[in-house]
Amino acid sequence: MVCDRCVMVVRQQFDELQLSYKNIQLGQVELNEEPDAMQLEKLRTMLQQQGFELLDDKKAKIVDRIKTVIVSLIHGKDADEFNLKLSAMLEEKIGMDYHYLSSLFSSVEGITIEKYAILQRIEKVKELLMYDEKNLSEIAFEMGYSSTQHLSQQFKKVTGLTPSHFKQLKENKRKPLDKITD
Secondary structure (H helix, E strand, O other): OOOOOHHHHHHHHHHHOOOOEEEHHHHHHHHEOOOOOHHHHHHHHHHHHHHOOOOOOHHHHHHHHHHHHHHHHHHHOOOHOOOOOOOHHHHHHHOOOOOHHHHHHHHHHOHHHHHHHHHHHHHHHHHHHHHOOOOHHHHHHOOOOOHHHHHHHHHHHHHHOOOOHHHEEEEEEOOHHHOOOO
């Protein structure tokens, strides 16, 4: 789950199956009681039909939590935490050593945590450029870049376009947040 609409859809699936939960938030669900095998299989099927997958593997859950923390940091709720070092923030939020998290993430996703965070940041920059409400300096500051030049260099490296050229293109070149590693 990477957005509030995702949480809403998952909540609807749990309600439809009458599965009791304590809390549903980005990337995780706290259940009041364990579902039986039949309920679990129905839930898995329903979630897959909505484009989600049920993670019951411990490593996959950790990777999903890493993604959720990064998406939340970059795309909204925790945006004020940009000043914290990503490794320290992940250690704090997940409660595990960063070196372990980094190795696990790379082995499962095929890219580093840092690369994933950069790809997420560039997607957010694309969104802000398309809104056309802020200039590049304001976007660079908001997204935690040290300068507009740094933002421009990273943007071009990832997209192959300069921010101004991207802005001139009238087609939507954004990616869904859950497809960023593709």
